[in-house]
Amino acid sequence: MDGSVEDIGERLRATAGDQKWTTERVVSVDYWTPTMLSFRTTRDERFRFTPGHYARLGLVSDGGELVWRPYSMVSAPSDEQLEFLAVLVPDGAFSRALAKLRPGDVVHVERGSFGFLTVDQLATGRDLWMLASGTGLGPFVSILRDPAVWFAFERLIVVHSVRQTAELAYRGELAALAERDGAARREAQLRYLPVVTRAPGATPLAERIPQLLANARLEEAAGTPLGVETSRLMICGNPEMARELRQMLGARGFATSRRGVPGQMAFEKYW
Ligand SMILES: Cc1cc2nc3c(=O)[nH]c(=O)nc-3n(C[C@H](O)[C@H](O)[C@H](O)COP(=O)(O)OP(=O)(O)OC[C@H]3O[C@@H](n4cnc5c(N)ncnc54)[C@H](O)[C@@H]3O)c2cc1C
Numbered sequence: 001m002d003g004s005v006e007d008i009g010e011r012l013r014a015t016a017g018d019q020k021w022t023t024e025r026v027v028s029v030d031y032w033t034p035t036m037l038s039f040r041t042t043r044d045e046r047f048r049f050t051p052g053h054y055a056r057l058g059l060v061s062d063g064g065e066l067v068w069r070p071y072s073m074v075s076a077p078s079d080e081q082l083e084f085l086a087v088l089v090p091d092g093a094f095s096r097a098l099a100k101l102r103p104g105d106v107v108h109v110e111r112g113s114f115g116f117l118t119v120d121q122l123a124t125g126r127d128l129w130m131l132a133s134g135t136g137l138g139p140f141v142s143i144l145r146d147p148a149v150w151f152a153f154e155r156l157i158v159v160h161s162v163r164q165t166a167e168l169a170y171r172g173e174l175a176a177l178a179e180r181d182g183a184a185r186r187e188a189q190l191r192y193l194p195v196v197t198r199a200p201g202a203t204p205l206a207e208r209i210p211q212l213l214a215n216a217r218l219e220e221a222a223g224t225p226l227g228v229e230t231s232r233l234m235i236c237g238n239p240e241m242a243r244e245l246r247q248m249l250g251a252r253g254f255a256t257s258r259r260g261v262p263g264q265m266a267f268e269k270y271w
């Protein structure tokens with residue numbers, strides 16, 4: 001703020017509420033590993049989103065300019081704060097600023113939320129499969145933190161593929177949800193299938209998700225077959241994984257939503 005005409009104009013627009021973003025504060029920062037973290041921010045009370053959506057976050061870089069990147073919400077829509085799961089990628093402009101983030105720091109959050117990785121994009125079905133690599137797990141945690149999905153399906157299956165065990169973010173929360181007796185609660189039963197690909201023996205499943213689909217070990221571990229009539233799939237994270245799964249599932253008859261016709265699978269690629 002320098003008191004210039006532009007600066008006063010900017011402040012007036014912000015006061016009038018027509019700025020594209022709101023300015024929030026970091027509430028907490030928690031590292032799962034030196035390069036993977038979850039952080040929470042304050043939330044503008046007018047900010048609305050559907051679980052599975054992402055928002056654009058803005059941080060001030062070393063050079064002083066604002067850098068914007070999309071991030072999926074991990075928090076439930078009813079949470080009064082926002083939560084995100086992030087990886088620090090080498091030499092990333094946003095990652096550099098994110099690595100310095102501390103409680104009390106400013107994070108800008110664009111007013112709109114976006115994306116097609118939401119339950120309402122899919123045709124109704126019996127089982128919902130959520131396949132994630134790395135930070136692609138985030139939107140699925142948001143979906144599971146919202147009560148609606150527990151009444152919309154009979155089975156919920158979360159598959160989280162990471163390189164190392166420590167990257168199994170939200171493992172405790174997901175394992176506890178999977179312990180609940182769905183039938184007794186008249187809600188879906190969660191199956192949580194962690195996959196660690198670079199530490200042999202860490203998890204019963206250790207191959208990449210497309211391979212686990214090809215050799216049917218995924219269906220075996222989930223205890224239910226994949227079928228167009230009953231299964232709905234959401235896939236999030238690594239774009240190569242998404243491409244491969246799209247091809248494999250397409251060959252088995254699964255389709256994405258098109259021209260208002262709800263499909264059986266939905267994708268979000270992170271780069
Ligand atoms: C719709 C959408 C939602 C996203 N949500 C998230 C999220 O919830 N959490 C998150 O960490 N990132 C998310 N991303 C990626 C995020 O926007 C940034 O790209 C990432 O944080 C790195 O920013 P950067 O400027 O440091 O590097 P960039 O220059 O943006 O990326 C550099 C390279 O890093 C790799 N990379 C980028 N993001 C990831 C990632 N998440 N995991 C593994 N490798 C990656 C890719 O090889 C990419 O080319 C999302 C992207 C999209 C398109």
Ligand SMILES: NC(=O)c1ccc[n+]([C@@H]2O[C@H](COP(=O)([O-])OP(=O)(O)OC[C@H]3O[C@@H](n4cnc5c(N)ncnc54)[C@H](OP(=O)(O)O)[C@@H]3O)[C@@H](O)[C@H]2O)c1
Pocket residue numbers: 035087088089090133134135161162163164167195196197198208209210238240241242244
């Ligand atoms: N994770 C780390 O230890 C680490 C440390 C420092 C920096 N980084 C950087 O952080 C970024 C993200 O790494 P990340 O580990 O979160 O994401 P990632 O490379 O996408 O790996 C996450 C999971 O997805 C799997 N995967 C990768 N490519 C796949 C494909 N084509 N099909 C199916 N599955 C696939 C990986 O298996 P594989 O193990 O078989 O690849 C792993 O289980 C990268 O830029 C990396 O250089 C990562």
